[in-house]
Amino acid sequence: MSTQPRLVEVRQKVLKHNDLLARNLRDRFRAAGVYVVSLVSSPGSGKTALLEKTLTLLQPKLRVAALVGDLATDNDALRLAQSGAPVRQIQTGTVCHLDAEMVAKALDGWQLQNLDVLFIENVGNLVCPSSYDLGENLRVVLMSVTEGEDKPLKYPTIFNTADLAIITKTDLAAAVEFDRDAALRNIESVRPGLNVIEVASKTNAGIDDWLDLLVSAASQHLG
Amino acid sequence: MSTQPRLVEVRQKVLKHNDLLARNLRDRFRAAGVYVVSLVSSPGSGKTALLEKTLTLLQPKLRVAALVGDLATDNDALRLAQSGAPVRQIQTGTVCHLDAEMVAKALDGWQLQNLDVLFIENVGNLVCPSSYDLGENLRVVLMSVTEGEDKPLKYPTIFNTADLAIITKTDLAAAVEFDRDAALRNIESVRPGLNVIEVASKTNAGIDDWLDLLVSAASQHLG
Numbered sequence: 001m002s003t004q005p006r007l008v009e010v011r012q013k014v015l016k017h018n019d020l021l022a023r024n025l026r027d028r029f030r031a032a033g034v035y036v037v038s039l040v041s042s043p044g045s046g047k048t049a050l051l052e053k054t055l056t057l058l059q060p061k062l063r064v065a066a067l068v069g070d071l072a073t074d075n076d077a078l079r080l081a082q083s084g085a086p087v088r089q090i091q092t093g094t095v096c097h098l099d100a101e102m103v104a105k106a107l108d109g110w111q112l113q114n115l116d117v118l119f120i121e122n123v124g125n126l127v128c129p130s131s132y133d134l135g136e137n138l139r140v141v142l143m144s145v146t147e148g149e150d151k152p153l154k155y156p157t158i159f160n161t162a163d164l165a166i167i168t169k170t171d172l173a174a175a176v177e178f179d180r181d182a183a184l185r186n187i188e189s190v191r192p193g194l195n196v197i198e199v200a201s202k203t204n205a206g207i208d209d210w211l212d213l214l215v216s217a218a219s220q221h222l223g
Numbered sequence: 224m225s226t227q228p229r230l231v232e233v234r235q236k237v238l239k240h241n242d243l244l245a246r247n248l249r250d251r252f253r254a255a256g257v258y259v260v261s262l263v264s265s266p267g268s269g270k271t272a273l274l275e276k277t278l279t280l281l282q283p284k285l286r287v288a289a290l291v292g293d294l295a296t297d298n299d300a301l302r303l304a305q306s307g308a309p310v311r312q313i314q315t316g317t318v319c320h321l322d323a324e325m326v327a328k329a330l331d332g333w334q335l336q337n338l339d340v341l342f343i344e345n346v347g348n349l350v351c352p353s354s355y356d357l358g359e360n361l362r363v364v365l366m367s368v369t370e371g372e373d374k375p376l377k378y379p380t381i382f383n384t385a386d387l388a389i390i391t392k393t394d395l396a397a398a399v400e401f402d403r404d405a406a407l408r409n410i411e412s413v414r415p416g417l418n419v420i421e422v423a424s425k426t427n428a429g430i431d432d433w434l435d436l437l438v439s440a441a442s443q444h445l446g
Contacts, residue, residue: 043370044371072379073373124349125348143267146367150296151266154293
C-alpha cells in the first residue's frame, strides 16, 4: 500500500542522474583550473558570515567567486556581493538542497578559467545536501557552538560525506557552555580523522587557519 | 532527460498517502481526547531543551508524553525520559522528516485515552517537515536568536504551515546582537498574524507564556 518504495526507486534514479551531471561539472572545473569548495550546515550556522570574510580576505591573493543557494530571497548574494567578488544566487523553491543541474545552470556565462576558487554555499540543511555531488573538490560541514555538541551523532551522513569540519561562533562558546571535547569526540566517532578547524567570524579567531588551508589546497590543486 | 518531474509526481502520491494516514491519526487523537503539539526547527534551535522543561512543568497539571524524531541516536528520548513522562524515539535513518506512518507505528501499544497532551518533536530541518501532516492540532516552529533574523524569509513554507512561532535562546540575544524587531517583522511578512512567544529555556524567561498557552489550548480542545 505504501508509495515509499516507489519514491526510493525514483530518488535513486535522480541521484544517478545527478552523479552524471556532477562528473561533467568536475571535468569542467578541472579543465578550467578552478578549485571548488562547498559549504553545508544547519540554517544559521554562519556559512554566509564565514564566506563574506573569506571572499574579502582571499581576493588580494586569489580570484574568487560564489554561488549561494536558498529556498527563497537573494539576501545572501546581495550580502556577499559587497565583497566585490562575483556572486550568484540560486533559488531552489521548495527543494532542500542544491543539485549539479542547478549549479551548472547558475554558472552559465561565467568564464571559469578566470577563477581560482569557486565557493558553493548550499541550502541550510543537515540532511538533504549529503547525497548530492556538486562536483566540488572540498566539502565543508559547519556546526556552530550554539547548536549543541551532538549534531555529528544525529546527522552522521553529512559529516561522513564532508572533507573538513568547521566549528563556528567560538566567541559564544562560554555563553552556551559548549563542551569542545565532546564535540570533537563526536565528530571523530562518526568520521575518524576528519580535519577540524575552529573559527569565530565575528572576532576573526581561527580565520587564518581556514584561509591558509584554502590557499594551500587551491595551489596544490592548480599545480 | 531529467528525472525531476517523475520525482515530483511520485512525491505527490506519497504526500497524498500521508494525508490519508494523518487524517486517521487526527480522528484517533480526537476520539482519545488527546491534544497533539508538534515542534519543528533547524537542528540545535532548542526543541529538546524546551520540551524537557515543558514535560517536567506540565506534569502536575496534565498527563503528557512525547515522540521524538532523529535520523540517528536515541539521545533525545533518553534525555526527555528523565522528566518521568512516557517518551519514544523514532529513528528515520536518512529521511529528513517524520511522516504520519512513522507516528502511527511509534504509538503502537500506547493508551492514548490516558494522555492529555502528546508532543511530537520532528527531525531538525526547516524544509522537509513542512509538507507532512502528522495529525497534530498545533504545529510550532522554533527559531533561536543565534540563527539570525532572516530565517522566516529564507524558509517561508515552514512558517506558513505553523500555528505558532517560538523565538528561543533569548538569553543570548545581546551576545549575538539579535534584532528582535526585524525578526518579528520577518515572521509577520511571511505569515501575517502568526502568534509569537519568546523564551529562554535556560533562564525560564517566557516559559510561563508557553505553558499557559498549552494548558488553555488543551483544555479548550478537551472541552
